[in-house]
Amino acid sequence: DQQVKQNSPSLSVQEGRISILNCDYTNSMFDYFLWYKKYPAEGPTFLISISSIKDKNEDGRFTVFLNKSAKHLSLHIVPSQPGDSAVYFCAASGNGGSQGNLIFGKGTKLSVKP
Amino acid sequence: KAGVTQTPRYLIKTRGQQVTLSCSPISGHRSVSWYQQTPGQGLQFLFEYFSETQRNKGNFPGRFSGRQFSNSRSEMNVSTLELGDSALYLCASSLGSLAGKETQYFGPGTRLLVL
Numbered sequence: 371d372q373q374v375k376q377n378s379p380s381l382s383v384q385e386g387r388i389s390i391l392n393c394d395y396t397n398s399m400f401d402y403f404l405w406y407k408k409y410p411a412e413g414p415t416f417l418i419s420i421s422s423i424k425d426k427n428e429d430g431r432f433t434v435f436l437n438k439s440a441k442h443l444s445l446h447i448v449p450s451q452p453g454d455s456a457v458y459f460c461a462a463s464g465n466g467g468s469q470g471n472l473i474f475g476k477g478t479k480l481s482v483k484p
Numbered sequence: 485k486a487g488v489t490q491t492p493r494y495l496i497k498t499r500g501q502q503v504t505l506s507c508s509p510i511s512g513h514r515s516v517s518w519y520q521q522t523p524g525q526g527l528q529f530l531f532e533y534f535s536e537t538q539r540n541k542g543n544f545p546g547r548f549s550g551r552q553f554s555n556s557r558s559e560m561n562v563s564t565l566e567l568g569d570s571a572l573y574l575c576a577s578s579l580g581s582l583a584g585k586e587t588q589y590f591g592p593g594t595r596l597l598v599l
Contacts, residue, residue: 402585404587411572411593411595414590415590459526461527470515470534470540471517471540471542472519474519474527475526477526
């Protein structure tokens with residue numbers, strides 16, 4: 371059973387507009403969430419993270435929102451740029467002390483059109 | 485600071501053979517985790533090593549094993565390769581704090597093709 375779900379396999383956005391990528395989780399023990407960006411044949415690149423004690427974290431064009439009651443997080447990219455086109459993975463950790471074990475969603479492919 | 489490095493980048497093996505992949509973590513990082521990425525299953529956790537000890541293990545058969553050296557470098561071994569082992573194998577490093585809430589930094593991966 372998937373503990374981290376990204377229900378949209380793909381998303382297409384116009385350059386300059388906002389991209390919103392969503393992620394849902396089922397395990398209430400998760401206390402740390404991360405977003406990674408991945409290009410084909412490369413390893414994931416860390417983008418931004420959020421601890422469960424916060425509901426928002428911002429880094430430049432990237433903002434992550436966490437709604438613990440809904441077990442939902444989202445990544446906002448504003449403004450979107452063509453170079454943002456990649457697969458975005460949501461990941462969670464903190465499952466009762468399972469350090470070193472990130473649980474990943476299956477990813478959302480973002481296409482930013484010029 | 486140099487990032488996580490993995491060797492080799494590409495590998496072709498045949499069924500029944502074994503393979504060893506290598507990972508050098510970021511300097512100062514003591515935890516190394518391994519993941520398998522396939523199109524159908526996504527990124528799945530294999531195991532984590534910290535201070536030369538396996539600290540965590542995912543749901544993979546015993547054909548998948550690993551080890552970590554005193555300099556934190558890690559190797560992963562897959563024996564009796566099967567066609568389904570074809571995947572991108574990713575290594576990630578972090579400081580390894582028991583408090584958790586750590587960011588893992590990934591290497592470029594090793595693409596393994598089993599024929």
